[in-house]
Amino acid sequence: MDYDVIILGGGANGTGTARDCAMRGLRVLLLEKADFGVGASGNSSGMIHGGIRYMLSDRHVTALACRDSGYIQRIAPHLLFRIPFLMPFTTRAAGATLRDRAAWYATEVYVGTYDLFQPLKRGKPSTRLSADELYRLEPGLRPGLRGAVTLDEWGIDAFRLCALNALSARAHGAELRTWTAAREILAEGGRVRGVRFRDALTGEEGEARAPVVFNATGAWSPALARRSGAAVPMRPGKGVHLTLDRRYSNYGVILSAVDGRQMFVMPHESESIVGTTDDDYYGDPDDLEATNDEVEYLVEGAASLLPGVRNARITRAWCGLRTTIYAYGPNEDALSREHQLHDGAAYGRAGLLSLVGGKLASYRAQAEEATDRIVALLGRAPVPCRTHEEPLPGGDEVPDPAALARAHPVAAPVAARLVYRHGGRAREILRLLEEDPRLGLVLCRDEGILAAEVVHCVRHEQVRRLQDLRRRCRLAVGACAGLDCARVAAQLAARELGWSPEQVRAELADLLDAGWRERRPILDGAQLVQEELVRGAHAAAGAPW
Amino acid sequence: MVSPRAVAADVLVVGGGMAGAIAALAAREAGARVVLARRAPGATALSSGAIGVAPDPLALPGEPLRAAREPLEAARRLARLRPDHPYAVLGERLGALPEALAFAARVLAPLLAPPLERPRFLATPFGTAVPAALCQRSQAAGDLLAVDGALVVAGLRGHLGLDAALAAAGLERYRARGGPRAFAVEVDPGLGEVGLFRPHELARALEPPGAAEALGRAIRAALPAGAGAALVPPVLGLRPEARVPERVAAAAGIPVAELLADVPSVPGVRLQAALEAALAAAGVEVVQGALQGAGPGKPAMVGADEITAPRWVLATGRFVGGGVVRRGTLREPVLGLPVQAAEGREAGVDLAARPAASLTGAARSGPQPLLSAGLRVDALLRPLDGRGRPAADGLFAAGAVLGGHEQASDGTGLGVAILTGYLAGRAAARPGGGE
Numbered sequence: 001m002d003y004d005v006i007i008l009g010g011g012a013n014g015t016g017t018a019r020d021c022a023m024r025g026l027r028v029l030l031l032e033k034a035d036f037g038v039g040a041s042g043n044s045s046g047m048i049h050g051g052i053r054y055m056l057s058d059r060h061v062t063a064l065a066c067r068d069s070g071y072i073q074r075i076a077p078h079l080l081f082r083i084p085f086l087m088p089f090t091t092r093a094a095g096a097t098l099r100d101r102a103a104w105y106a107t108e109v110y111v112g113t114y115d116l117f118q119p120l121k122r123g124k125p126s127t128r129l130s131a132d133e134l135y136r137l138e139p140g141l142r143p144g145l146r147g148a149v150t151l152d153e154w155g156i157d158a159f160r161l162c163a164l165n166a167l168s169a170r171a172h173g174a175e176l177r178t179w180t181a182a183r184e185i186l187a188e189g190g191r192v193r194g195v196r197f198r199d200a201l202t203g204e205e206g207e208a209r210a211p212v213v214f215n216a217t218g219a220w221s222p223a224l225a226r227r228s229g230a231a232v233p234m235r236p237g238k239g240v241h242l243t244l245d246r247r248y249s250n251y252g253v254i255l256s257a258v259d260g261r262q263m264f265v266m267p268h269e270s271e272s273i274v275g276t277t278d279d280d281y282y283g284d285p286d287d288l289e290a291t292n293d294e295v296e297y298l299v300e301g302a303a304s305l306l307p308g309v310r311n312a313r314i315t316r317a318w319c320g321l322r323t324t325i326y327a328y329g330p331n332e333d334a335l336s337r338e339h340q341l342h343d344g345a346a347y348g349r350a351g352l353l354s355l356v357g358g359k360l361a362s363y364r365a366q367a368e369e370a371t372d373r374i375v376a377l378l379g380r381a382p383v384p385c386r387t388h389e390e391p392l393p394g395g396d397e398v399p400d401p402a403a404l405a406r407a408h409p410v411a412a413p414v415a416a417r418l419v420y421r422h423g424g425r426a427r428e429i430l431r432l433l434e435e436d437p438r439l440g441l442v443l444c445r446d447e448g449i450l451a452a453e454v455v456h457c458v459r460h461e462q463v464r465r466l467q468d469l470r471r472r473c474r475l476a477v478g479a480c481a482g483l484d485c486a487r488v489a490a491q492l493a494a495r496e497l498g499w500s501p502e503q504v505r506a507e508l509a510d511l512l513d514a515g516w517r518e519r520r521p522i523l524d525g526a527q528l529v530q531e532e533l534v535r536g537a538h539a540a541a542g543a544p545w
Numbered sequence: 546m547v548s549p550r551a552v553a554a555d556v557l558v559v560g561g562g563m564a565g566a567i568a569a570l571a572a573r574e575a576g577a578r579v580v581l582a583r584r585a586p587g588a589t590a591l592s593s594g595a596i597g598v599a600p601d602p603l604a605l606p607g608e609p610l611r612a613a614r615e616p617l618e619a620a621r622r623l624a625r626l627r628p629d630h631p632y633a634v635l636g637e638r639l640g641a642l643p644e645a646l647a648f649a650a651r652v653l654a655p656l657l658a659p660p661l662e663r664p665r666f667l668a669t670p671f672g673t674a675v676p677a678a679l680c681q682r683s684q685a686a687g688d689l690l691a692v693d694g695a696l697v698v699a700g701l702r703g704h705l706g707l708d709a710a711l712a713a714a715g716l717e718r719y720r721a722r723g724g725p726r727a728f729a730v731e732v733d734p735g736l737g738e739v740g741l742f743r744p745h746e747l748a749r750a751l752e753p754p755g756a757a758e759a760l761g762r763a764i765r766a767a768l769p770a771g772a773g774a775a776l777v778p779p780v781l782g783l784r785p786e787a788r789v790p791e792r793v794a795a796a797a798g799i800p801v802a803e804l805l806a807d808v809p810s811v812p813g814v815r816l817q818a819a820l821e822a823a824l825a826a827a828g829v830e831v832v833q834g835a836l837q838g839a840g841p842g843k844p845a846m847v848g849a850d851e852i853t854a855p856r857w858v859l860a861t862g863r864f865v866g867g868g869v870v871r872r873g874t875l876r877e878p879v880l881g882l883p884v885q886a887a888e889g890r891e892a893g894v895d896l897a898a899r900p901a902a903s904l905t906g907a908a909r910s911g912p913q914p915l916l917s918a919g920l921r922v923d924a925l926l927r928p929l930d931g932r933g934r935p936a937a938d939g940l941f942a943a944g945a946v947l948g949g950h951e952q953a954s955d956g957t958g959l960g961v962a963i964l965t966g967y968l969a970g971r972a973a974a975r976p977g978g979g980e
């Protein structure tokens with residue numbers, strides 16, 4: 001056999017499991033049909049939360065999630081940021097009914113109980129805010145609110161989380177192939193024996209053999225399973241987020257949508273994120289776009305507490321598919337289990353393990369559990385997991401951005417973004433400027449992307465297509481939509497990867513396509529002006545149309 | 546307090562981009578008193594420098610560059626394929642295209658090279674060639690059919706903006722179609738640390754005495770044998786009067802031309818400056834500010850000025866210029882004219898209120914009704930109301946405010962602005978308008 005285990009899918013669960021397996025000495029191949037994080041992981045809200053939702057059904061899950069949140073802070077401190085959330089009381093004190101008062105009280109008790117878990121993830125205890133205090137913190141909230149409770153959570157750049165797990169797996173000897181899809185899971189005599197794959201960029205087809213296949217293809221699993229004569233039952237749900245061009249709140253704000261569902265608005269870097277919708281989705285997972293009503297729904301909901309959002313410049317609408325356990329159980333047990341590992345032995349695919357569900361926040365614990373199972377399936381002696389101890393690449397010795405900016409010819413905000421995205425590796429990136437001062441050029445002023453960062457990512461972070469840089473360093477995802485940065489970044493990548501002029505244009509077209517799909521449903525006001533600019537400038541300079 | 550000023554004119558042009566400026570100059574030449582009101586530079590000031598009339602939609606991919614049709618024939622072919630396009634809407638008036646181009650070349654003579662019978666083929670940073678009906682003098686020597694010998698793409702040392710090797714490798718492809726051989730070299734412009742300069746900063750740095758000459762000498766030193774012309778990044782001076790292209794070429798000893806630009810576009814800034822100079826020279830009164838008014842014959846306000854003219858040319862551009870805006874629905878903000886023209890089937894009275902996703906296609910390339918939305922006009926360039934009748938007496942429209950075309954998807958931008966500006970300006974100069 002070529003490998004001990006083949007892992008399908010490069011989301012948080014696939015890359016996390018690849019890392020764990022490789023760290024435990026297994027020979028690992030990971031196949032990702034596109035790029036790390038393109039599925040649910042990168043398109044999630046990126047909240048490494050403690051699962052407050054499960055407190056009523058299973059406090060054990062909450063404790064577990066909080067502890068894992070703490071672990072992620074230990075292994076990737078640079079990538080996490082604290083988001084204090086405010087949960088405003090929406091009814092007026094004057095007209096409050098007994099039920100309103102009971103609800104306020106319940107919220108406080110609920111959040112107060114959650115506080116008991118906060119130390120596990122180094123969160124601050126919740127605070128009860130009066131109306132005065134609330135408006136001092138968030139003057140943009142609509143008038144008439146009675147107060148709020150605070151709730152400390154953590155956010156992460158989920159694309160980079162996936163990439164870092166992948167890079168760490170690679171450093172531990174795993175082989176990872178992006179833009180390479182598993183076409184079929186191969187089986188023989190009731191056991192899996194490997195997969196057939198195809199490289200989308202070279203057209204290369206091949207087979208890889210292993211006694212264990214771990215299927216972490218998320219919403220794509222049912223289709224892959226069907227093609228391979230197996231079955232993975234699940235209920236896919238589509239979730240849409242909007243990005244607004246600037247901060248509409250200083251804190252995360254939890255609010256209700258028109259139908260009463262919980263939503264949020266939260267600051268991320270210089271932008272705001274509004275999320276999410278949640279609807280069943282049985283369409284093609286490769287053809288996912290936000291619709292007009294989803295955009296409207298989110299704007300309406302957000303504007304109900306933050307009226308300014310109604311005039312906001314929406315810069316993109318992005319979506320992902322949640323995989324929910326099929327027939328989400330009426331019983332406590334099914335509810336509390338956030339994820340399931342399906343064993344293929346039941347249908348003649350011994351050695352096939354498929355993951356359903358599995359939050360981003362607890363990806364590490366899920367990967368640990370999956371790896372334990374994989375080791376057992378291989379009949380190996382248990383090896384202890386160390387993924388919560390060893391830092392992810394860049395997670396050790398995270399430099400102080402201000403000191404970095406003093407030591408190198410870059411502005412402080414640029415250094416800060418570099419440290420956020422790359423942690424300790426920001427030093428390596430800035431060292432590139434010593435050899436080639438041109439790489440100190442800030443390609444995108446929206447996102448503070450240095451030319452050196454592009455070169456570093458292309459050299460060291462498994463970039464095969466230009467659009468991979470959307471996920472590694474946010475190339476062309478800001479409000480500017482790639483106006484300044486896209487062409488020069490394409491040239492830099494071309495130099496590193498030896499692209500021909502035709503390839504450069506094809507890659508640029510592909511990058512612009514990806515952005516277009518996210519902006520199409522939101523084009524209005526200033527963002528529509530920007531679209532005309534981007535189209536005009538790239539077409540005039542010879543990008544393919 | 547500035548005291549209000551009442552100004553009377555024959556023609557009021559709203560908008561100071563290519564369409565508005567050409568309309569004002571054409572009306573002025575026809576003897577009218579012209580006032581032009583403009584808020585800010587628009588799309589014209591951001592354009593790459595190539596003035597595209599129309600790429601020939603029926604040209605075969607591998608055909609020799611010399612086989613290219615003259616711009617009028619290419620525009621006619623486009624009109625036959627695209628009934629919503631302004632070229633089609635104009636009907637037989639499309640025949641005025643050569644005259645309009647010649648007019649633009651004449652009034653912008655210090656900047657623009659005289660038109661040829663055929664388009665010029667100008668190089669982009671990717672080493673592709675774009676057909677241009679008109680271009681700046683600083684670009685003409687780069688015409689792939691005009692280079693006598695090899696074409697040398699010169700990157701500037703210390704600057705990331707242009708990857709000369711990439712551009713040269715791309716241009717090699719045109720050899721089979723009659724283009725020149727292409728080489729890449731790197732030259733040191735002698736400006737010190739230019740690595741972090743933006744295009745316009747480089748352009749300014751090349752203006753002082755000695756700077757352009759140093760670049761020219763560096764190009765001369767780097768030239769391989771057999772070089773016929775050199776292509777450099779589009780940074781040869783911001784102010785036309787600094788004569789940077791001429792100075793660089795003189796020192797280099799061969800013709801030197803600029804590549805086409807993206808934004809920020811130095812050639813675009815020069816084009817806008819040349820338009821302003823032409824307006825001043827022709828005696829067009831330019832008023833700075835956003836115009837508010839109710840249409841021809843009624844007083845309009847621009848800042849403290851009150852302007853009254855019996856005939857107007859609306860040349861307010863599209864989204865970048867501000868002639869069409871969208872806040873939930875598409876609107877023409879100056880006169881509230883209906884926005885009902887666009888590429889494809891979505892056009893019509895319902896266009897304006899449709900959601901963004903319904904007005905766009907999933908594939909980025911190809912016509913996008915939302916991006917080509919604008920006014921619908923008749924063959925005399927009179928904006929039409931919801932019932933298809935001229936919206937107001939004495940009102941004309943020109944340039945990107947007209948719907949049914951988009952430079953990104955069909956290659957027609959400044960060419961439409963010149964033709965429609967010219968026709969609208971001349972029509973507005975005549976009392977009674979039109980015929």
Ligand SMILES: Cc1cc2nc3c(=O)[nH]c(=O)nc-3n(C[C@H](O)[C@H](O)[C@H](O)COP(=O)(O)OP(=O)(O)OC[C@H]3O[C@@H](n4cnc5c(N)ncnc54)[C@H](O)[C@@H]3O)c2cc1C
Nearest residue numbers: 009011012013033039040041044045047182218239360361
């Ligand atoms: C809108 C939304 C918001 C969310 N918010 C949060 C949150 O705040 N916190 C949280 O903890 N969780 C959140 N989640 C849930 C979380 O994102 C997912 O549970 C988690 O990311 C699942 O990771 P995964 O690796 O299993 O799947 P995915 O990330 O979907 O990865 C599957 C991968 O498999 C690849 N693939 C598919 N087919 C093949 C094939 N044939 N061969 C090779 N590769 C293939 C895909 O390209 C994809 O990259 C959210 C989910 C959504 C949709």
Ligand SMILES: Cc1cc2nc3c(=O)[nH]c(=O)nc-3n(C[C@H](O)[C@H](O)[C@H](O)COP(=O)(O)OP(=O)(O)OC[C@H]3O[C@@H](n4cnc5c(N)ncnc54)[C@H](O)[C@@H]3O)c2cc1C
Nearest residue numbers: 536560562564585587588589597836862866944945958959
């Ligand atoms: C980035 C980019 C690159 C391009 N490159 C090319 C190219 O290389 N070749 C090409 O042929 N085409 C190109 N185009 C298309 C071309 O630039 C436009 O089609 C053309 O410039 C439109 O000219 P215009 O005069 O109609 O509008 P604009 O140049 O936009 O001018 C509109 C004017 O109207 C004014 N205005 C608007 N409202 C008011 C008001 N209420 N009161 C007063 N003034 C007002 C604005 O301030 C502005 O001065 C490009 C477009 C873009 C966006």
